[in-house]
Amino acid sequence: MALEIPEVVIDRLPIYVRALTVLERQGRDVVNSQELGGKLGVTPAQIRKDLSYFGRFGKQGRGYNVKRLLEELHQILGITREWSMVLVGVGQLGRAILGYGGFAPQGFRIVGAFDVDSAAVGERVDGLEVKSIDVLPEEMRQLRAQLGIVAVPAASAQQVIDMLVESGVKAILNYAPIAAHVPPDVRIKDIDPVLALQSMTFYIKESGAAP
């Protein structure tokens, strides 16, 4: 059944989780699709349809129980447990990623950091000793991380991604600006700020004078 759910639906679930988490912290017990949609720029009908893939949540006209819906979404997304990640690329971007405070509270922990640059190897960054990319395969046997983060330049990204896949990584967060290839059983998501910018310029291209 899971295979029939469109990927765009899965992509929206973490956004619902984020909004519901805020509501839960505010002590809210119930929210309806109207209000949730208003917060997220999604139609209420879309929210109801997205959730309908996973069974019945909430009663007609009564809204959703915030705590219960949040728990269900955590289960669905597989984020009730902790996930281990390895980072490849400890340049400026890689250091920002290692220092990023948003991963740990959500259960994502960077357990290994690798780089090609022998100057960086051996250095401690945010409590982790940077290791050489050459020892990635053997280190991975101990770390057993299922997630990889790629923060290397475009030119070496595909090679690094191949190494991660061969080492057993099943999902990759790719910061390198390339359209990478992975086998069908491996997931990849690109963090490409240019793609986000280009999809916004569509909307503003005719507004106001060019600077």
Add this chain to the structure above:
Amino acid sequence: MALEIPEVVIDRLPIYVRALTVLERQGRDVVNSQELGGKLGVTPAQIRKDLSYFGRFGKQGRGYNVKRLLEELHQILGITREWSMVLVGVGQLGRAILGYGGFAPQGFRIVGAFDVDSAAVGERVDGLEVKSIDVLPEEMRQLRAQLGIVAVPAASAQQVIDMLVESGVKAILNYAPIAAHVPPDVRIKDIDPVLALQSMTFYIKESGAAP
């Protein structure tokens, strides 16, 4: 007409641009929706449908002219011109963004950098003098940037976003992990690596043993 096009379609166009740019560099003249879809994990029918919003491209069974389709997509997305951006937040992440080589080749130029931290103010980072957030409104009258990048901690992000909006910014790239509010005429895209991770764990949560 533009308003009727689903946002998910607009979000895919930059991905097509990226793939077509690679094909153009390889000297390819023509590509069909089958091959393009194969490269991107999108069905050929989806590609044809997405492009059909903008008129007729390519002839039945002949594929798309790579150069012409690329030019059309550049026009549609408004990326034939250069765009100016201001960055707020010159911490570790902000510095990685300033040093990121992927913006300029795509026509996105950071023309101003601002921070609350008085220690950072006055420093030169990647050729830009960091200015105090207090002077953002007056600086913006000269810079006339339509795009803003937010790389400040979550706690101050909404306030910074409000300042950018008041200063005339029409599109915001938000790296802070908050669900920010903007007026209806302002676009915002979140760069949130956790959302990307959470949408991948859905697919791998039952594969293999937990680490």
